[in-house]
Amino acid sequence: MTTKIYLPESEMPTHWYNVVADMPNPPSPYLGPDGNPVPPEAMLAIFPEALVMQEVSSERWIKIPDPVREALTMWRPSPLYRAHRLEKMLNTPAKIYYKNEAVSPAGSHKPNTAVAQAYYNQQAGIKRLSTETGAGQWGSSLALAGQIFGIDVRVYMVKISYQQKPYRRSMMQTWGAEVFASPTDMTESGRAILAAHPDSQGSLGIAISEAVEEAASRADTNYALGSVLNHVLLHQTIIGLEAKKQMAMVGDYPDMIFAPCGGGSNFGGIAFPFLADNAAGKNVRLVGVEPTSCPTLTKGIYTYDYGDTAGLTPMMKMYTLGHNFMPPGIHAGGLRYHGESALVSQLYHEGLIEAVAVPQLETFAAGVLFAKSEGIIAAPESCHAIAATIREAQNCTKTGEAKTLLFNLSGHGHFDMTSYDRYLQGDLTDFDYPEEAIKESLAHLPKFG
Numbered sequence: 001m002t003t004k005i006y007l008p009e010s011e012m013p014t015h016w017y018n019v020v021a022d023m024p025n026p027p028s029p030y031l032g033p034d035g036n037p038v039p040p041e042a043m044l045a046i047f048p049e050a051l052v053m054q055e056v057s058s059e060r061w062i063k064i065p066d067p068v069r070e071a072l073t074m075w076r077p078s079p080l081y082r083a084h085r086l087e088k089m090l091n092t093p094a095k096i097y098y099k100n101e102a103v104s105p106a107g108s109h110k111p112n113t114a115v116a117q118a119y120y121n122q123q124a125g126i127k128r129l130s131t132e133t134g135a136g137q138w139g140s141s142l143a144l145a146g147q148i149f150g151i152d153v154r155v156y157m158v159k160i161s162y163q164q165k166p167y168r169r170s171m172m173q174t175w176g177a178e179v180f181a182s183p184t185d186m187t188e189s190g191r192a193i194l195a196a197h198p199d200s201q202g203s204l205g206i207a208i209s210e211a212v213e214e215a216a217s218r219a220d221t222n223y224a225l226g227s228v229l230n231h232v233l234l235h236q237t238i239i240g241l242e243a244k245k246q247m248a249m250v251g252d253y254p255d256m257i258f259a260p261c262g263g264g265s266n267f268g269g270i271a272f273p274f275l276a277d278n279a280a281g282k283n284v285r286l287v288g289v290e291p292t293s294c295p296t297l298t299k300g301i302y303t304y305d306y307g308d309t310a311g312l313t314p315m316m317k318m319y320t321l322g323h324n325f326m327p328p329g330i331h332a333g334g335l336r337y338h339g340e341s342a343l344v345s346q347l348y349h350e351g352l353i354e355a356v357a358v359p360q361l362e363t364f365a366a367g368v369l370f371a372k373s374e375g376i377i378a379a380p381e382s383c384h385a386i387a388a389t390i391r392e393a394q395n396c397t398k399t400g401e402a403k404t405l406l407f408n409l410s411g412h413g414h415f416d417m418t419s420y421d422r423y424l425q426g427d428l429t430d431f432d433y434p435e436e437a438i439k440e441s442l443a444h445l446p447k448f449g
Helices: 040-045 049-055 066-072 084-090 111-123 137-149 159-164 166-174 188-196 204-217 230-236 238-249 265-279 342-349 360-374 380-399 417-424 435-442
Strands: 015-017 061-063 080-082 095-100 128-133 152-158 178-182 221-223 256-260 285-291 301-306 315-320 354-358 404-409
Touching (some): 015 230, 080 238, 095 238, 111 137, 128 137, 152 159, 152 204, 166 178, 178 204, 188 204, 204 221, 238 265, 256 265, 265 342, 265 404, 354 380, 360 417, 380 404
Parallel strands (some): 095 404, 128 152, 256 404, 285 354
Antiparallel strands (some): 015 061
């Protein structure tokens, strides 16, 4: 009875998979404030050329540079697990597998792209990066990658997460990064938010505005984003590429795949390589799982919107709740984003992937059940995928179907124990779908698309 499925280092993917090559329609262009497409060279103000070329590429396979692969071997290939104990606890005929991305030094899937982005910036002669982070997984990962490739890192951390997750902040600082609670008084966009909302808890949209503003105003600084953009999702496909090989090693293949979905890198990372199989005749269902309090795919609208609150980024055609939307302060800080990856959004709009939203209490209940059965305490973001997988496994119990289910365990929850404490003490609540707040936010959408 195999539990851990290890892929030899020699079998680690040598190329990233670009889903654009297999999409039925080309991606919608990014737009500037005037509604015209943004040329790729405009992005060179805050990104190195190599990443800009990946952002607009339609090549199916893009080679992973040797220094990046060497750094990735610190924890890759990550193990695939069969969740025998969880299956038994649920009394389900379903087979449950999970890809364990919590084994990276930063404890999540985020270093997969952080290492790549730091490398390309180093090759371009950049000495300094600015970024945002929600729950702290991305900020920790970029801090680690900056240390690997000799780049200084400044992180604008969403204020509510800065307060909820102090040890993530400590990780970033240990790896040499500067960390500030966003919104700050250090940028024009931060000062504007504080003037209007002095007690703002912050959001990923606000933190992105601050980080982009800093990168755009300094010649020595580039910007690094942990999700949403095409090149970020590209780097994460190493997850799904490894998982396909590992499933084949035990003669199995998933019927359904679940992953947390905030900006899209987690979901795209594990799902996109299987989408290529669907294009070749397979029929695996790919499900993004989001919080009911920030239901971008399931309640948002598909249109052009800014990726940040201040409107400093190009406009992307995506599912959005409006760039002014302020999500409730749930503990899955990495999923508190108003928008969604343009690639994930287009695939959802075209019916090639699915989405479901789950409430906070259900996710923590699933996380506790997973900890009791599999021994791993998962990040609140990962608990969304666990919850959706458990729902489907319980449905299999009712129907008798022996489906094969795979989910992405995107990170551990070792620095989220105060959240687990609050759940176990009955001090956590669910947040209602903030319909009025979303309506108000959508009223401020750009008039394009």
